[in-house]
Amino acid sequence: MNAITYAEPSEPHPEIPLAGGDVTEGVVRAGDTVRRPAGPNAPLVHALLRHLEQAGFDGAPRFLGVDAAGREVLSFLPGEVAGRPRPPWIADEERLASVGRLVRAYHEAVAGFAVPDGVRPGFGLAEPPGTPPPPPYPVELVGHMDYTPENIVFRDGQAAALIDFDLAKPVTRADELCNAMLYWAPLADPADADPLLREVDAPRRCRILADAYGMSDVDRSRVVEVAVMRTRRSWVLMRQNAEELGGGWARMWQDGVGDQIKRREAWLERHGADLEAALTAP
Structure with missing residues (x-):
């Protein structure tokens, strides 16, 4: 192309x-x-x-x-993004809800888009032997899959645009919402969360995102499973990226992202029931 x-x-x-x-x-x-x-x-x-x-x-x-x-x-898309150090508004729940609405708007716009013939998503790397499997659900759309605070542009206190589509690939809606929750709830051991997000109610914030998006009951029931499976895969794939691609991937690995991923998995195992209860409660 x-x-x-x-x-x-x-x-x-x-x-x-x-x-x-x-x-x-x-x-x-x-x-x-x-x-x-x-x-x-x-x-x-x-x-x-x-x-x-x-x-x-x-x-x-x-x-x-x-x-x-x-x-x-x-x-160029004007606006503000949450760089480092994070701004005080990173924990604001109305901004959080606007992230969910933006993800939904993106999904409505991307509906009907298919990966062009001859185009292979990803970085061209074969998965290492023994890589944990992805969640067992058929893909639904080409997702953004990198909803970090740095990649969402805000205007007038509302999420208005997405940038950096480098990780785009075919996924499910549950994958996408889990990715947004990962950074904005956050789904992490408090020791690894930004100081402004260490004391927040992560299950509540997951529910705010899900409600703002209009997440289906089926997808809500899959969030914890998908988050755990994606976390297990990410440890292997992040290590591979660090070894084969180097650059920023290697720096993140050297800075301990592998240990953070393991702590996230343990945190999800401990708090999965609370997350699911918050997401599925009437």
């Missing part, structure tokens, strides 16, 4: 470095555009962003092409 060449303006804009997440480096703003390195999942991401534009979804950047340096050119 060939990407279009971006036509630069007659007067170039200075490039301003943007603080990114844990993996992607070299992201800059130039005028009303963002330039970022194209990753191995770029063919899927570009097709997905084109679909979202055609669907009239305003909550994602527009893919404008590839510049002379081989970087993706995306439209």
Whole structure:
């Protein structure tokens, strides 16, 4: 799949470095555009962003092409994101509910999109032998699967847009909501949560997300199972990414993300019943 060449303006804009997440480096703003390195999942991401534009979804950047340096050119989305250190509003429950509504709007816009022929989602790595299986449910849509605070743009206190679709892949709605809960409830041992989220009621926050999204009863009943299975897989796959891709993946592994994942699994085992009760109560 060939990407279009971006036509630069007659007067170039200075490039301003943007603080990114844990993996992607070299992201800059130039005028009303963002330039970022194209990753191995770029063919899927570009097709997905084109679909979202055609669907009239305003909550994602527009893919404008590839510049002379081989970087993706995306439209810049104004607003605020929760970088590090986290802002005080990270625990605000109305903002939390708006995240659920944004995820639902994205799912409605992505409905009907299929992975193009010849495009393989992911980073091109074969799963290591013995990798725990994914949840046993048929995929429903191409999800974002990286709802970190850094990847959600807020305007006027409401979640307005998603950025960084590098981890997009076919998943279930339950996978997507579990991913959002992972970062925004959060689903984590309090020792690993941001200080502003260590004392929050995680089951309650999961319920707020689920209600705002309009999560089905069936998917609510699957959240804990999906979260545990995805956590077990993530330990193996994160280690593989660290070993084979290096860069930010290796730094996260060296900083102890593997131990955090193990603590998350233990926390989910201890609090799974509370989570399920909060999600499924009338």
